[in-house]
Amino acid sequence: MSCTETLRDQGYRMTPQRRMILTTIHNSDHHISADEIYEQVHAKYPQVNISTVYRTLELLKELGLVTETDLGGGRFRYHSVEKGHHHHLVCRKCGRMFELDDSALQPLEGVLLRKYGFKADLSHLAVFGNCVECRR
Amino acid sequence: MSCTETLRDQGYRMTPQRRMILTTIHNSDHHISADEIYEQVHAKYPQVNISTVYRTLELLKELGLVTETDLGGGRFRYHSVEKGHHHHLVCRKCGRMFELDDSALQPLEGVLLRKYGFKADLSHLAVFGNCVECRR
DNA sequence: TTAAATGCAAACGCTTTGCAATTGA
DNA sequence: TCAATTGCAAAGCGTTTGCATTTAA
Numbered sequence: 062m063s064c065t066e067t068l069r070d071q072g073y074r075m076t077p078q079r080r081m082i083l084t085t086i087h088n089s090d091h092h093i094s095a096d097e098i099y100e101q102v103h104a105k106y107p108q109v110n111i112s113t114v115y116r117t118l119e120l121l122k123e124l125g126l127v128t129e130t131d132l133g134g135g136r137f138r139y140h141s142v143e144k145g146h147h148h149h150l151v152c153r154k155c156g157r158m159f160e161l162d163d164s165a166l167q168p169l170e171g172v173l174l175r176k177y178g179f180k181a182d183l184s185h186l187a188v189f190g191n192c193v194e195c196r197r
Numbered sequence: 198m199s200c201t202e203t204l205r206d207q208g209y210r211m212t213p214q215r216r217m218i219l220t221t222i223h224n225s226d227h228h229i230s231a232d233e234i235y236e237q238v239h240a241k242y243p244q245v246n247i248s249t250v251y252r253t254l255e256l257l258k259e260l261g262l263v264t265e266t267d268l269g270g271g272r273f274r275y276h277s278v279e280k281g282h283h284h285h286l287v288c289r290k291c292g293r294m295f296e297l298d299d300s301a302l303q304p305l306e307g308v309l310l311r312k313y314g315f316k317a318d319l320s321h322l323a324v325f326g327n328c329v330e331c332r333r
Numbered sequence: 334t335t336a337a338a339t340g341c342a343a344a345c346g347c348t349t350t351g352c353a354a355t356t357g358a
Numbered sequence: 359t360c361a362a363t364t365g366c367a368a369a370g371c372g373t374t375t376g377c378a379t380t381t382a383a
Contacts, residue, residue: 074357074362095347110365115348133267135372136347150315159315165308172301178329179286179295186324193314210337210382231372246340251373253338271347272372 067124078102078109082117083126091158092130092138132187146184152192159192203260214238214245218253219262227294228266228274228285268294268323284322290331297324 064083065075081102086093099114118139121127129137132149148161166183173179200219201211217238222229235250254275257263265273268287284297302319309315 069358072362076357076363078364108365111347112349112366113364116363119349131267131269135271150309150313150317152315159313161309161313165305165312168308169301169305172304173286173297173324173326176301177286177295177297178332179288179324179326180332181286181324181326182289183324183326188309188315188317188319188322190309190315190317190319196314196316205383208337212338212382214339244340247372248341248374249339255374 064126067126071124073120073124077106078113079117079120081106081109082114083121086121086127086139087141087143089141092132092140094136094138096136098139128184130184130187148183148186149188150192151187151189152195155192155195157192161186161188200262203262207260209256209260213242214249215253215256217242217245218250219257222257222263222275223277223279225277228268228276230272230274232272234275264320266323269325282320284319285324286328287323287325288328288331289325290327293328295328 062070068075068079082098085098085101089097095114095118096111098118099109099111102109102114118127118129121139122129126142128140128142130140132138132151146163148163148166150159150161152158163183166186170181170183173181198206204211204215218234221234221237225233231250231254232247234254235245235247238245238250254263254265257275258265262278264276264278266276268274268285270292282299284299284302286295286297288294299319302322306317306319309317
């Protein structure tokens with residue numbers, strides 16, 4: 062089902078603003094923040110308002126089209142659900158981010174569930190530390 | 198070395214406000230936020246200002262007496278370094294936080310190092326999800 | 334004595350909200 | 359048509375800052 066259909070199905074409308082916001086999130090190669098989305102959309106259509114971005118993100122979360130992650134830094138970051146889950150290794154020295162596949166985290170997920178009864182949501186986890194190169 | 202000595206050593210002063218803030222953090226049974234500290238201190242000494250709390254926290258971080266952690270929820274939380282490291286399971290439904298001991302994370306730490314050459318800093322990690330009770 | 338620390342008020346950055354005007358279906 | 363959506367401006371919240379006053383050493 063397309064995004065437009067998902068929206069309409071729930072009684073919402075597809076608007077140019079929503080289309081641009083969706084495209085921006087989808088084309089982003091990283092977890093993007095509200096104001097990064099705003100900057101990009103605003104560059105093309107200056108009349109678009111930041112509050113529309115926030116309201117749209119709220120809606121897209123609700124519809125399950127986008128995930129919101131708190132990666133620190135005092136702002137939320139957003140990611141297209143279609144593009145799937147992945148985790149990050151964030152180097153504190155050089156700032157680079159490395160992708161980490163699920164398999165490394167499954168043991169942890171299992172331990173938390175068995176030992177603590179806690180169903181961890183490890184989608185988009187960020188682990189901070191130092192990368193190979195910076196450790197040399 | 199006492200906190201007072203640590204302060205003086207670096208040319209800072211021990212003030213009643215700083216003493217109260219330190220005591221509050223040290224007596225807290227959880228990772229406490231700036232406004233929780235403020236509430237407690239303010240209850241005893243109403244003239245104390247929130248900006249003093251923030252400035253003191255900044256200083257205590259610098260001196261390595263207190264750690265600042267981003268556990269989500271849009272506010273930082275503080276913890277006495279003396280009381281040591283631990284991790285958290287944060288329930289997204291009820292908001293409760295559970296302590297998690299190091300042993301659950303050591304396998305992950307090992308995998309990241311061996312497989313990715315990444316030295317993870319897992320002190321004060323926060324894992325989000327749903328707790329036993331909220332999963333019923 | 335005097336630099337460090339405080340209280341106060343105002344500003345900050347990110348996010349939310351009320352409301353009148355606009356617009357998609 | 360008309361409820362959903364928007365832009366705008368203002369407010370909310372946690373945090374920071376400038377400045378005149380107070381205070382620890």
